[in-house]
Amino acid sequence: MIISFDLDDTLIPSSNSFECEQSNILGKLLGLEPLRKGTKELFKLLKKDGHEIWIYTTSYRSKNKIRLIFGIHGLFPQRIINQTINAKVLKRYNCYSSKNPSLFGIDLHIDDAKGVKMESEKDNSNVLIILPENNNWVIEIINSIAN
Template identity: 45%
Template sequence: MIISFDLDDTLIPGIKKFDTVERTFLQKLWKVEQLRAGTIELMQACQARGHKVYVYTTSYRPPRRIWWMFYLYGIKLDRVINQQVHNKFVHIPARPSKYPPAFNIDLHIDDSKGVEMEGTHFNFRTIIVGEDNLNWTRDILAAIG
């Protein structure tokens, strides 16, 4: 299974606030963004079960920067899809903000109810994670089996 994760307000705090992983001195020095608590263990568990882990974001951060950030947290992402990559590959009418089928993604994790509505409309599977959901990692692992 290929599982993708949104970044902003899902794994990286922005408008929404949640507990984050303590960064090392080098991560702070290199301005590595904070990750939501549980992210590292969740992604490692997904990969240990044989799943591929992608980041799919509407951000314009360069894919290499995102890949490097996760690498510094001990996660080797299988793929990074940013807004530029999305724009290059998604050419359907009423272009959705995210379209996981274009990248063979089986499940997309996001914080946006709008993405959930797009999933219903365009027939792709989502799990929406609220900022107050302290059991978000357990819920995702239960959903993927």
């Protein structure tokens, strides 16, 4: 299964909305954004179960910067779709949604934006909403995949 994750307020905090993984010295020196606590555990579990992990964001962060943010934690998403790529694909298909995971072949997209969930219903995409304040987010994702 291809599982994609949004960044802002899903895996990367825009404020102090959730606890974060410990940053290593390199991450601190480079000023890299932290990852939500539980991200490392979740990604390793998903990979062990044979899932592909992608990043699908409307952020304009470069793919290299996103790779670095995850790489310093030993995490290596198989594909990164940023807003530059997203906008091109949505335009090609005359899609007016902010995101359309099904256009990329994504089986499950994890996001914090309820609007993405609403759009997914008309686009035939499978989206799970995980809010920043959800402390059981890892379990909720694992249970959703199991069902």
